[in-house]
Amino acid sequence: MAKVIALLTDFGQEDIYVGTMKAVILNICPSAQVIDITHAIQPQNVREAAFALLNSYHYFPTGTSFCVVVDPGVGSDRLAIAVKSQQYHFIGPDNGVLSYALTHLGADYQSVKLENPKFQAETISRTFHGRDIFAPAAAHLSQSPEVFASMGGELEGIVSFPMPELSYARRRLIGEVMHIDHFGNIITSIGAFRWTSERALKLTAVWRQDIPPLELSAGAANITIHSHTVHGISHAYHEVAPGEILAQIDSNGFLEIGANQDDAADRLDVQLGDKVMLRLA
Numbered sequence: 244m245a246k247v248i249a250l251l252t253d254f255g256q257e258d259i260y261v262g263t264m265k266a267v268i269l270n271i272c273p274s275a276q277v278i279d280i281t282h283a284i285q286p287q288n289v290r291e292a293a294f295a296l297l298n299s300y301h302y303f304p305t306g307t308s309f310c311v312v313v314d315p316g317v318g319s320d321r322l323a324i325a326v327k328s329q330q331y332h333f334i335g336p337d338n339g340v341l342s343y344a345l346t347h348l349g350a351d352y353q354s355v356k357l358e359n360p361k362f363q364a365e366t367i368s369r370t371f372h373g374r375d376i377f378a379p380a381a382a383h384l385s386q387s388p389e390v391f392a393s394m395g396g397e398l399e400g401i402v403s404f405p406m407p408e409l410s411y412a413r414r415r416l417i418g419e420v421m422h423i424d425h426f427g428n429i430i431t432s433i434g435a436f437r438w439t440s441e442r443a444l445k446l447t448a449v450w451r452q453d454i455p456p457l458e459l460s461a462g463a464a465n466i467t468i469h470s471h472t473v474h475g476i477s478h479a480y481h482e483v484a485p486g487e488i489l490a491q492i493d494s495n496g497f498l499e500i501g502a503n504q505d506d507a508a509d510r511l512d513v514q515l516g517d518k519v520m521l522r523l524a
Contacts, residue, residue, distance in 0.1 A: 245276040246385040247307040251296055252373065253284035254312070260371070264310070264378040267364070271382035278303075283425070287315040289340050290404060291515060294421045294430075297343040298495045300331065306388075309344075310381040311335035312373035323357040323376045324401060325384065327391050332384045334377050342403035347449075356395035406450040407432035408518070411457070416446075416521040418498070420468075420513055427506030428499055429468070431519045435496030444476065444492070463524030466490040468500060471511055480504070 248268055254260040265277050280299050284292045292313035300309060314321075314336040322337035329350050333341045334357070345352060357363070357376055362383045364375035383390055408419040409432050418433035436444045442461050448454035461476040473490040480503040483489045488507055493499040498521060501507045 246272060246274055247278060247304055248272075248275050248381050248385050249278045249280050249299075249303055249307055249309045250282070250312075251280040251284070251292060251299075251309065252282045252312045253286050253288065253292065254282045254373070256282055260373065263374050264312075267374055267378040268310075268382040268385075271379060272386040275382060275385050280309075284313050285515065287313065288515065289313050289315065289338050290407075291422055292340050293343040293404060294407075296341065297347055300344045301347075303331070305330045308332040308334060308381045308385045310373075310377050311340050312377050313340055314338065314372060317372050318369040322398075323372060323380075324354050324398065325357055325380055325391060325394055326352050326354045326401065328352040332381070332388070332391070334381045334384070336372070336377075337398075337402050339402045339404040341401065345401075346403070346406075353391070354398040354401050355391065356398060358395035359393060362390065362394050409433060409448060409450045409454065411448075411451075411454045414523045416454075416457075416523070418519045418521070420515050420517045420519060421497070423508045423513065423515065426501070427508040427510075428493070428501040429508050429511070429513050429519075430493055431498045431500070433498040433519060433521055434492075436492045436498065437496060438478075438492070449496075457523065459523045464490075465522040466498065466500065467520045467522070468513060468517060469511055473500060 261282050324337045326333040357380050363379050367375045410417045416433050418431045421432050422430040435449050436446050439445050444459050446457045464476050466473045477489045477491045483503050485504045488502045490500050
């Protein structure tokens, strides 16, 4: 089986950064299959990157090494780390970017500081640890997983984000905007949902385990963001007229607000972190 290394960054595609990281990886591990999860994370938005990793990691084959570089603290005293779970390796800055995925895995994991120069570039730039520290570590781990313990000292814990907002009271769920995709779809922290029938949904809370499983009628739910309210939850865009705003459940089970053939985030002037309310009938 090919050795898979998955990259997730805020580097964009206009500059040389992503290509240089791939070159470093392939010089160390020529057999690696390098997959781009995304390089379009909002610059320095560590929480958005953590959410993207959460929603993507479990589709990858066992043994994948995830190299996640959204690193506003590059060059500071923040740690560079590698994490080993039963199924995967995760490599990145110790700034919380790995925490959602690791919490979701729910399994024991080990973490080490990336401090052994044997597994780094000969010269370390203070501004490009993706090339000089994280990419080499991902390549070495993919090539020889047994070197994990040699990469640096073991850590007792890593930086974790507080869970995104999700509260429930009086038949109301309050969440926040976690991601806006390039179509302008607004993905919220309210989830995860699954359809139990054509018009009924069940929610099992991803973030707050003290929220009991909830059942709701899709047609009777109301979703409010800013001053706009959407009545009912649809299955897909075609159920509303072109240009009309709708609520639906995205492919990962989260409540999403979109528009048929239009940009909902622009229309509603929505930003990451804005509050969203779902009123259950």
